[in-house]
Amino acid sequence: MAEQPVEGTKENQEKENRLPRVQKGKKKLVLLAGGLFLLLVTMGSILFFFPSILPDGINPFHKDASTEAKKPEPLKQGHIYSLDAMIVNLADTEFSRFLKIKINFESEEAKPSEEFDKHLPQVKDAILTILTGRTFAEISDSKGKGKLKEEILLKTNQLFEQFKLKTVYFTEFVVQ
Template sequence: MSANTPAAAPAKSKKMLVIIIGVVLLLVVGGGGAAFFMMRSQGGDEEGGAPAARKEEPKVAPTFLAMENMVVNLADPGGDRFAQIGITLELADAKTSEQVKLYLPTIRSGILLLVSQRTSAELLQREGKEKLANDILREVSRPLGYSVPSERARARSRAAAEEDGEDEDRPARRRAEPRNPVYRVLFSSFIIQ
């Protein structure tokens, strides 16, 4: 009996080695096949000529720059109405925030001039506030070298598109312009007295 024991041990270890190699091969082949099917389902197969899915840039949280509140006399008859306005700018990144800070005195002056030309009746309406926000966006973008079309210019381009028979749902073809890093103008406070 003692002579049979050493021969049985090498047979068991060979079986175990074969099983381990089989499992490893199965994992390698199975993993490669799974990767192939995953890439194919994402449009990455090269045989069909389908382009690989374009990776989108990860979204970066915008930077917000709060400006000091401004008190402005309004253009109402008698000159006894004023507005206190708090503005926060939504910007692309911290670099843009630093650029805006460099031009802040010019921007504040332009905003004060814009608001002082409005009447309380205009600013009490939602449309008046939206128009003011668009004008402020243009005023903030100008020193950075970006242009924002005025409401009149947008209306003209819509009218021209209608005359040309372009579909309104289809985006208009434009020259490739860099995207304005000043996304929006937000009002943090808006008091008219």
């Protein structure tokens, strides 16, 4: 009676053949991914529980004797010299602005030096000269304050022969 065309059966057979191939491909991919995952977990576990099998260069748990012996030296703190608070006019032309500043210096030496006390008037003069030449815009941000510290340190160190300051600290800094 009614026979199905040959072409229709071939198409149906091709569709049926495609489905198992896709499923076989997925199975292979899942098995491959599972095997790779299992291998990585096994290797990680072995290295975690038995780190001694790693070479010394890449073993994160191996403590080298040379790194234990090299501890950073504590920083030497020099003597701190404090100046009285100073009030200066800033170089602003629009408004009359004042700066109240208290400065401390740290020397390279731990002992106090008489040379600093001898040159104290020159130190104060150098600081006043630097500060009165600045505007509010120049010293209002942290970069400006950093530049100001560098300039004060440079000018004050030029006043001394053997004595050297290493750091400038602003312990009070108020602009009004």
